[in-house]
Amino acid sequence: MKLRVAAPLTIDSIVDGPGLRMVIWAQGCKHYCRGCHNPQTHDERGGYEIDSDCIIEQIQSTKLQSGITLSGGEPFLQAEALVPIAQAAKQLGQDVWAYTGFTWGQLHALSNPQRQYQLELLNWIDILVDGRFIEHKKSAILRYKGSSNQRIIDVQASLELGYVVLHENYNRHDDHTS
Ligand code: SF4
Numbered sequence: 001m002k003l004r005v006a007a008p009l010t011i012d013s014i015v016d017g018p019g020l021r022m023v024i025w026a027q028g029c030k031h032y033c034r035g036c037h038n039p040q041t042h043d044e045r046g047g048y049e050i051d052s053d054c055i056i057e058q059i060q061s062t063k064l065q066s067g068i069t070l071s072g073g074e075p076f077l078q079a080e081a082l083v084p085i086a087q088a089a090k091q092l093g094q095d096v097w098a099y100t101g102f103t104w105g106q107l108h109a110l111s112n113p114q115r116q117y118q119l120e121l122l123n124w125i126d127i128l129v130d131g132r133f134i135e136h137k138k139s140a141i142l143r144y145k146g147s148s149n150q151r152i153i154d155v156q157a158s159l160e161l162g163y164v165v166l167h168e169n170y171n172r173h174d175d176h177t178s
Contacts, residue, residue, distance in 0.1 A: 019066025031101030035135035041073035086124035
């Protein structure tokens with residue numbers, strides 16, 4: 001399965017989740033957030049294609065990573081290719097973080113050819129940082145997110161309970177405004 005990416009994998013990231021992380025930069029995004037820090041990732045025809053098996057091999061062969069982070073761009077536009085990648089990371093005992101411009105509610109209401117895979121991808125994600133980047137809600141004190149409207153969601157607890165559960169370790173009580 002081909003995945004279109006914006007850049008080579010990042011190894012040893014310490015800003016895209018806890019620990020040392022491998023970051024996968026999905027190419028293509030339609031949220032067009034004002035002040036986006038990665039505008040080069042917007043064009044769905046940009047970047048280049050890589051086989052998801054190739055990424056899985058790199059996850060398997062790279063030592064000392066705590067987990068992987070799906071970022072972009074908008075990872076959920078390529079959910080089908082990301083499902084086996086997230087699944088492989090989990091099977092290696094790694095955790096999976098994902099960033100999306102969709103809110104949790106929007107992800108569950110989407111109607112498009114990727115819908116089945118978008119919902120399946122959630123099953124393999126531990127933490128989801130949801131929502132568009134809103135420039136006037138940007139703050140340097142926020143950890144692992146760009147603007148205060150974004151939420152750091154405990155995905156498995158949310159799926160189990162049927163409502164959004166914020167992760168207790170990563171959401172300051174005073175930085176969430178939506
Ligand atoms: S969702 Fe992320 S990549 Fe997409 S426009 Fe917004 S900030 Fe940029």
